[in-house]
Amino acid sequence: MPNANEILTAAHDEPPIFALGKPGRANTYFAAGPSAQTFLPASALRDDLPLPDNSELDVVRHYTRLSHRTFAIDLGFYPLGSCTMKYNPRINEAMAALPGFKDLHPYAPDELAQGALQVMYDLERALTAIFGMSAFTLNPAAGAHGELTALFIAKAYFEKCGEHKRRTVIVPDTAHGTNPASAAMVGYNVVSLRSDARGRVGLDELRAALGDDTAVCMMTNPNTLGLFEDHIKEITDAVHAVGGLMYYDGANANALMGNARPGDMGFDLMHLNLHKTFSIPHGGGGAGHGPVGVAERLVPFLPRPIVTKDCDGIYALVHDGDDAIGTMRSFWSNFAHAVRALSYVLANGGDGLTRVSQLAILNANYIRVQAREFLEMPFDEPCRHEFVASARALKRETGVRALDLAKALLDRGYHAPTIYFPLLVPECLMIEPTETESKETLDGFVTALREIVETAHANPQAILDAPVATVVGRIDETRAARQPDLRWTPVL
Amino acid sequence: MAQPAGLLYSKEHEWLKVEGDTATVGITDYAQNSLGDIVFVELPRIGAALKQHANIGVVESVKAVSDLFTPAGGEVVEVNAALEADPALVNRDAFGDGWLYKIKIDASSMPDALLGPDDYEKLVATS
Numbered sequence: 001m002p003n004a005n006e007i008l009t010a011a012h013d014e015p016p017i018f019a020l021g022k023p024g025r026a027n028t029y030f031a032a033g034p035s036a037q038t039f040l041p042a043s044a045l046r047d048d049l050p051l052p053d054n055s056e057l058d059v060v061r062h063y064t065r066l067s068h069r070t071f072a073i074d075l076g077f078y079p080l081g082s083c084t085m086k087y088n089p090r091i092n093e094a095m096a097a098l099p100g101f102k103d104l105h106p107y108a109p110d111e112l113a114q115g116a117l118q119v120m121y122d123l124e125r126a127l128t129a130i131f132g133m134s135a136f137t138l139n140p141a142a143g144a145h146g147e148l149t150a151l152f153i154a155k156a157y158f159e160k161c162g163e164h165k166r167r168t169v170i171v172p173d174t175a176h177g178t179n180p181a182s183a184a185m186v187g188y189n190v191v192s193l194r195s196d197a198r199g200r201v202g203l204d205e206l207r208a209a210l211g212d213d214t215a216v217c218m219m220t221n222p223n224t225l226g227l228f229e230d231h232i233k234e235i236t237d238a239v240h241a242v243g244g245l246m247y248y249d250g251a252n253a254n255a256l257m258g259n260a261r262p263g264d265m266g267f268d269l270m271h272l273n274l275h276k277t278f279s280i281p282h283g284g285g286g287a288g289h290g291p292v293g294v295a296e297r298l299v300p301f302l303p304r305p306i307v308t309k310d311c312d313g314i315y316a317l318v319h320d321g322d323d324a325i326g327t328m329r330s331f332w333s334n335f336a337h338a339v340r341a342l343s344y345v346l347a348n349g350g351d352g353l354t355r356v357s358q359l360a361i362l363n364a365n366y367i368r369v370q371a372r373e374f375l376e377m378p379f380d381e382p383c384r385h386e387f388v389a390s391a392r393a394l395k396r397e398t399g400v401r402a403l404d405l406a407k408a409l410l411d412r413g414y415h416a417p418t419i420y421f422p423l424l425v426p427e428c429l430m431i432e433p434t435e436t437e438s439k440e441t442l443d444g445f446v447t448a449l450r451e452i453v454e455t456a457h458a459n460p461q462a463i464l465d466a467p468v469a470t471v472v473g474r475i476d477e478t479r480a481a482r483q484p485d486l487r488w489t490p491v492l
Numbered sequence: 493m494a495q496p497a498g499l500l501y502s503k504e505h506e507w508l509k510v511e512g513d514t515a516t517v518g519i520t521d522y523a524q525n526s527l528g529d530i531v532f533v534e535l536p537r538i539g540a541a542l543k544q545h546a547n548i549g550v551v552e553s554v555k556a557v558s559d560l561f562t563p564a565g566g567e568v569v570e571v572n573a574a575l576e577a578d579p580a581l582v583n584r585d586a587f588g589d590g591w592l593y594k595i596k597i598d599a600s601s602m603p604d605a606l607l608g609p610d611d612y613e614k615l616v617a618t619s
Contacts, residue, residue, distance in 0.1 A: 403528070403555075419555075420555040420556055421556070423556055423558075426526060426619070477529060477554040478529040478531055478554060478580065481531040481532075481552075481554055482531050482532075482579075
């Protein structure tokens with residue numbers, strides 16, 4: 001057992017759950033059933049199954065101790081660019097835990113699930129209004145799944161129109177990183193566009209890439225540099241002029257609410273990351289939710305089921321539709337997240353959501369303007385909800401890279417920002433504070449970052465050795481990538 | 493830092509060493525330094541016909557996956573098999589043991605738009 005100090009500082013070496021416990025220690029809540037031999041043939045039985053045998057209390061302690069060794073938005077500032085790690089208001093959890101939602105069976109008939117269906121209907125209508133689309137599907141389970149869904153919709157639309165030649169997807173280098181992979185999964189060819197000196201899509205470069213083979217142009221706006229694509233209407237017009245569709249990646253939608261709507265910019269398809277913009281706990285691979293919105297002419301292609309409301313106010317799940325692309329996710333997708341997102345929308349209201357985006361932009365600029373005194377800003381202009389700084393000059397002068405700055409931030413109690421993305425900025429740090437942080441928190445972060453850069457000049461080794469205060473220091477990233485050991489092997 | 497003499501360089505940070513009608517291709521020391529620890533190199537097949545400037549593989553580091561472009565057109569005649577077991581060779585010796593592949597250059601299409609060591613050094617200094 002770790003000693004008291006080790007437990008309090010999470011500085012112990014926690015063994016795997018398999019190495020804890022003793023045979024017969026597990027709590028038994030149910031009487032033993034018939035032995036497996038009575039209903040399974042011998043060929044389906046294994047000789048032994050080395051499952052851990054722990055008491056409930058030991059299991060709770062094991063995982064609680066592990067949880068103390070990690071970092072979370074509930075523990076400290078988490079400026080992870082493009083990921084929108086904002087505070088998750090507790091009212092969302094209270095709503096998602098209401099028995100009528102939490103205990104609802106996914107096979108419940110529509111007449112016994114009217115409240116849940118209304119949540120889905122109201123959320124879909126709210127997203128439609130906030131982002132200026134004709135309809136949304138709540139089917140997709142997360143962001144990249146939403147991209148895939150939207151591209152299937154685009155493909156079905158072009159096939160219906162008999163336009164089989166459209167096989168190219170255009171992706172600027174300032175788009176979200178998953179876009180090219182999603183396009184490739186649907187079988188499209190990907191053409192990458194280089195951004196111009198202002199970090200925006202160049203109209204001439206775009207026009208040169210457009211043709212009668214263009215299917216979709218996927219953009220993120222504000223883009224991954226945190227900059228608003230100020231020629232967006234010319235861009236969407238140019239793509240529409242050759243018969244292509246415009247796709248909006250919602251990774252950066254936290255800058256938009258009440259400020260601008262993708263539908264008004266000319267986008268035909270979009271996805272949202274409800275787990276980012278609409279304050280749902282995420283990170284570490286937890287469940288997301290990635291609704292897809294479409295323009296009028298694409299509505300028939302939305303996946304099923306969709307929720308409808310008749311003139312008597314009765315809600316129903318509709319499963320059929322001749323042009324629908326099918327179903328992207330079992331049952332009602334990640335329904336509890338729909339409850340959380342609607343709770344967030346209703347608790348904030350329209351004015352509140354507008355203020356969310358305004359404060360997200362203000363907070364990012366508050367950090368940016370101070371950080372430009374000691375970090376290079378490759379695109380030195382007001383940003384939206386996030387900005388990209390570069391440690392290129394620092395690396396040249398001191399040998400300290402963006403990675404080392406990120407590690408040193410861990411020692412000072414902050415989660416690292418996104419580093420080395422977007423790829424077009426060398427040694428970049430992408431910083432997104434979100435709207436929920438106080439001025440004191442932002443000031444503390446800037447002070448830490450400034451002190452790290454000063455230390456890098458005075459004593460670079462101190463930063464190259466970071467982190468020293470965390471439970472785990474520098475890990476061997478090459479070995480982790482080349483020889484991942486993900487399976488615990490029992491000692492028999 | 494001067495770039496090795498006798499090599500040609502592309503703007504995508506590949507180097508080309510021409511010997512007769514064959515050429516050895518690699519990525520530059522600047523490129524490996526920018527990429528960080530390399531964990532995987534995807535090379536073209538032996539016998540593949542490459543067009544100059546085409547995207548012919550990837551280099552994956554702990555930071556990112558980057559496309560490989562070929563600085564000259566031709567047929568692949570040899571690949572550096574040692575990189576499969578030890579891709580970090582590119583980090584340790586980008587201009588030597590960390591070479592990527594060899595091509596038989598198309599006589600009809602000698603490589604164009606490549607830089608000499610001095611011009612490449614200027615490119616790197618301003619990157």
